[in-house]
Amino acid sequence: MSHDPLIIVLIAMIGGAIRVSTPFMFVALGECLTEKSGRINLGLEGTLVLGAMLAYATAYQTGSPWLGILAGGAAGVFLGSLHGYLCKLPKVNDIAVGIAMMSFGIGLAFFFGKPYIQPQAPRLPAIPLGGWTGVPQLAEALQINPLFLVGIAAAIVMAWAFANTKWGLIIRTTGDSAAAARAMGVSVDWVRYLATTIGGFLAGVGGSFLSLSYPGSWNEGLSSGQGLMAVALVIFARWSPIRCVMAALLFGAAGALGPSLQSVGITQGYYLFNAAPYILTLLILIASSGSQQAFRAAPGELSITK
Amino acid sequence: MLTMAGVNRRKFLQTTAASAAGLTLGTASFRAARAATDLTVGVIYVGARDDFGWNQAHAVAVQALKGVPGVKVVEEENVPETDAVAKTMESMINLDGAALILPTSFGYYSPFMIEEAKSHPDVQFRHAAPLWTDKDPKNAGSYFAFLDQAHYIDGVAAGAASVSGKLGFVAAKPIGIVLRNINSFLLGARTVNPKATCQVIFTGEWSLPVREAEATNALVDAGCDLITCHVDGPKVVIQTAESRGVKTCGHNASQAPLAPKGFVTGAEYKWITIYKGFAELLGKGQPLPNITFGGYDKDMVQNTPYGAGATDKARMAADAAIKDLKAGKPIWTTAVKDNKGQVVLPNAPYDNYAPDLNSMTYLIEGVIGSAS
Structure with missing residues (x-):
């Protein structure tokens, strides 16, 4: 069974979805929250990298990867609240601040991360859920990291809260019409500040997954643009937390396609297969671009839709 | 302005x-x-x-x-x-x-x-x-060292240390220098285990940690029990392979601390030989040569001290092969076929610095992968 090339590729894609998707998921959820409140934070790539660095450093210094996750989140809170504060100032453009925060986060991470490239920090333990299958490849693919489950839970909670709670309503109102929110007596700036800060926290936690779980080390080339892709995934997922998770899973699975096809002997055209995630994204975007739903889902206050 | x-x-x-x-x-x-x-x-x-x-x-x-x-x-x-x-x-x-x-x-x-x-x-x-x-x-001027000689030694040790004879290679791009390292690696392995194969996955970039980890996982899933690589920073490949419980050979610098259980040996540059030579010449006020190059025989490449993954057989075979290289014995002694069946390098044996070896565009028989 486990020698059929198709099965091998499928197992690799399931494994890839589980292994690679988590950082995309966290950054996309964080961005989803921020954008729902009517602001765009393009700086999450910087948050991801700084979160990864700080998580690794903390895990190394304290010996606890769990404290590392918190430190990664704290890095996100710092950058997110800075973004939120700066955008409260008059005539400040959130996209420009986001790009500045991206460079700032990456720069800080590289500067303070130097001494942590060499040492080895303890990694997050994984939960082996595939032992029952008896197939080593499948057992390996089902090594599930707790953060993956936390990410899915967070998406469900977010989706529920947006639809069913007062806070959800306040965030959505702020995102759709600042004037309506003000009429409700809500401080628009404050809501957006909080949404950006919590969004930053989530992205920072996503970064800690990169350095503490998979690939599980700190170096300066760690992220290779995953934070930026995740921001794009939010638009692709039409601002729905559940669809953010699905988009992240799809992206992870497509990313595993290139290496696993080579491993079963399909060795031609791997540059094309390596581009599979992006090609897939484009195809789905084109397929869904005709629907009016895409525009209806976009928060009305976003500077890209205004 | x-x-x-x-x-x-x-x-x-x-x-x-x-x-x-x-x-x-x-x-x-x-x-x-x-x-x-x-x-x-x-x-x-x-x-x-x-x-x-x-x-x-x-x-x-x-x-x-x-x-x-x-x-x-x-x-x-x-x-x-x-x-x-x-x-x-x-x-x-x-x-x-x-x-x-x-x-x-x-x-x-x-x-x-x-x-x-x-x-x-x-x-x-x-x-x-x-x-x-x-x-x-x-x-x-230029200076460079022929790391393929150290990859050949890696291969000799890997051929002896691997149980399945299925070796895995995570490579960045299919360019001459990378292909030469892959070919030398398998050539070395086949001196110990003539049935050894080497499966290659190209990531397409010099540094792409997530895809390097995915490639390592894919190779282990395909049954490889020893992984080596040619990417800029081999840290992720070696760590991922170690966590999957397979053996590893390093590249460029020492990765021994990253794999306490499975590290066999690694191909390393020994730039200090060249640098000290430059410093001495300049100190004496003598001109530097425009081109400096070498391999094992000139002490410009080396192998990482053996790790826990190196069996006694692997150590002995690799030590003997290092001795041969230091004496200048050629690696490419017979004509070989590429993995598409074409005869390449027909005029064997080749000196280890022969220009024909500098422009490899193929993977030799036994390598699973495509050079284009």
């Missing part, structure tokens, strides 16, 4: 500083005399000095160079292969008084280093890739 002004001012400041230094020191010959007793070497890296890879291999050697009396080293890391490297060289020459510049990344060569060499004829430039030709400035 503003940027231009900035650059000009920087140039102006540097030139002023340099001429001020020139005035204080007196004539140019005095400066040369100073260089004979007190040599400043400028080393430029494209990435982090401690990347467990290419840059670290250079940085370790530079560290040893600092211990040479009369040698002062200035270093700059994370210098992109752009105009930035020209500015770094300018500042090392004009502000630090460097008499020897060692730009260690491939893309620094042309036009940046060539232009600097033309405008600073009294400074020596040596670049770490086989690019110099006699049309280039005479104060420039």
